Each structure stands twice: as structure tokens, then as C-alpha cells.
Amino acid sequence: MKSDSPEGTVSWGDVLREATERFNQSGFSEMEARWLVEEVASCELVGASLNDLVSNRQMALYDNLLLRRLSGEPLQYVLGHWQFRDLDLMVDQRVLIPRPETETVVSHVLNEVDRHGGEVFVADLGTGSGAIGLSIALERSLTRVWCTDLSEEALSVAKANLAGLGQPARRVTLCHGSWFNALPESLKGKLHVVASNAPYISTTEVLPTEVKDWEPSLALYGGAGGTDHLEKIIEESIPWLTPQGSLVLEISPKQAGAMSELATSAGFNEVLVLSDLADKPRSLVARKL
Numbered sequence: 001m002k003s004d005s006p007e008g009t010v011s012w013g014d015v016l017r018e019a020t021e022r023f024n025q026s027g028f029s030e031m032e033a034r035w036l037v038e039e040v041a042s043c044e045l046v047g048a049s050l051n052d053l054v055s056n057r058q059m060a061l062y063d064n065l066l067l068r069r070l071s072g073e074p075l076q077y078v079l080g081h082w083q084f085r086d087l088d089l090m091v092d093q094r095v096l097i098p099r100p101e102t103e104t105v106v107s108h109v110l111n112e113v114d115r116h117g118g119e120v121f122v123a124d125l126g127t128g129s130g131a132i133g134l135s136i137a138l139e140r141s142l143t144r145v146w147c148t149d150l151s152e153e154a155l156s157v158a159k160a161n162l163a164g165l166g167q168p169a170r171r172v173t174l175c176h177g178s179w180f181n182a183l184p185e186s187l188k189g190k191l192h193v194v195a196s197n198a199p200y201i202s203t204t205e206v207l208p209t210e211v212k213d214w215e216p217s218l219a220l221y222g223g224a225g226g227t228d229h230l231e232k233i234i235e236e237s238i239p240w241l242t243p244q245g246s247l248v249l250e251i252s253p254k255q256a257g258a259m260s261e262l263a264t265s266a267g268f269n270e271v272l273v274l275s276d277l278a279d280k281p282r283s284l285v286a287r288k289l
Contacts, residue, residue: 012041013050015062022070032075036065039079074210084131086138090160094153095128096219102197104276105250106135108283109195112246113140116192123148123187123240125179125196125233128219130158132195137168148175148182151218179229180236191240196233197250202226226252230259234286238267241288249284256281 019033038045040062041052054062068078076082076097081090084098085106091097109132113120120143124133127147137145149155155174162169175182179198199222201207211220222229230249237247247268251259256273263271268286276282 010054010059011051012037012045012054015040015054015059016045016050019062019066022066026070028069028075032069035075036069036078037062040065072210072213074214077214084129085135087131087134087161088164089129089131089134090157090164091129092157093214094151094216095157096197096215098129098131101276101278101282102131102250104274105195105197105248105283106132106139108274108285109136109193109248110139112193112248112285112287113143115246116244118142119144120192121187121190121242122146122193122195123183123191125182125194126150126198126219126229127158127174128154128197130161132197133172134158134161134165134168136195137172138165141168143171145172146175146183146187147172148177148179150176150178150182151216152176154216154219179233180240183240188240190242192242192245193248194233194237194240194245195248198222198229198233200226200230200250200252200255227255227258230255231262234259234262234266237286238288243289244287246285246287249286250282251284253281256284259284 016037019037020030023030023033040058043049065078069075074097076091077093081088082098085103089098122136122143122145124145124147127133127149130147133145133147136143147158155176158174162172199220201220201222203221203224260271260273263286269289270287272285273281274283274285
């Protein structure tokens, strides 16, 4: 769609209708079309705003984003940001796309934080965009949070999101490295909660093209059975936790039994498997006495 005059000759309503038609033809949802157009318009398109004219600059941006989405790039990467609980996170191909399943994991982490009360030390291992760790810092004012990641590129995204966090950012530390190795040794035995959305997809699992071709493999795959990283975190957690400390992991539903057994054998006294919004086992919560 072209707009040749500086003032524009095409309305947002026209653009929205075209986007909706093209998304429908490509098998994408109408809601995605609206989100993309409203991103370019920088406003919610209702009522009179649908009649506003689109500038040439806005039209060029729209054409670029539309082509990226129609080529198969995930909408979240096309937009460059995505809502996660109370955060509007910057996201791109350096990090996983934040998902609703992980929002429920954060809820379980917050419950564990609340069990302790007072100042609570939390580690978010493999933070990616910072979704879990930054949410904890934002939603609980007495927490101190350490966010780790092996990928320096992912930490760059987390750093950008941290910069937009405001006052709670003072209570967050970013650490580069693999799992517990990234943390200061002085934290050993002092963490009240360890949380992680570690890679848990089997390398043999067939993933949707949008996931396989676009999201970082380092953050997706956990070995042949999908549990390599989960096992390592479970087995190494106990010495890092305070008495009554807890570990919260996002898992695949089919891993619930094996990971529960491993947590028990690793020395956790209470092990729970909690469901996500789709009522699928999604979170492992393990507590030590």
C-alpha cells in the first residue's frame, strides 16, 4: 500500500483492513494484524482515529513490519517488544519470546518469596530477556535479585530491559556465566529462592517453524531427553539455598515425574508440581528444610 503525499492519502482504517485481509490469507490472526498496525500508529485504532491519515514514514515502517511477519518472523520479534505480566519487555532473536506459561512460574516464585518475608534473595538462572527476575524485583520491593545467563547477547537484552525498570533496577544484578557458576560464591547458602526457565526441549522434538527457525537454540534445547540442564540445576541447588529455601523450575509436563523424583533424591524435603493456565504440569517447586 502506497502513500505518496507528505500528509498521506491513506487512512489507518484502510491500512487495518489491508493488514487483516493479508493476515487472514496467510493463516495469521486478525488480532495480530491489529497489533501490528497499532504499533505503527502508536495508538489504539478505534472511532475517529481510524480516519486519521498515514504519513509516508509510517507507511514505510508498516510495509517493513508487514513483510517481516508474512515471511514467518514471530510477531514479538517484529514488534520488538512484548507484554509479560507488568513488564513491556524488549525482545529479539537473542532471547526466547516470553510466554504465558512462564507468567505462572513467576506467580509460584512470588509465593515462595512471600513464604520468607523480609529481605529475600532470589536468583534467576538463565534469565534471557529478564522476564522472571525483573518481574520479581518489580512486584516485590524487598527482594534482591541476581539474573544470570551464559549468553552475552541475552544479557545485553536483559540489560536494556533492566534500564527501563526504574527504581527496582537498583536491586538487580546481572551475572554472566553458566547456572550457579555465574553467581558470587558469597551467595552460597544465602539464596531464599532459585528460579529458572532453563532449556527443557528434547533435541529430537519437532518444533513449530516459528520456534525452531527463529528462537535461540541455546535457550530451547536440553539434550536428548530435554532434562540435561534441569538435572544440573536440581543437583546443585541445595548448597546455595538457605534453610527453608526453594527451587522453582519451569518444566515440560512429561518431565514432572522424573524431575520430582530427582529433587527428592537430591535432598529436597517437599516437592510440588503445579499447573499452568491450561491445567498442564508446568512448574516444579522443591523446598528444603
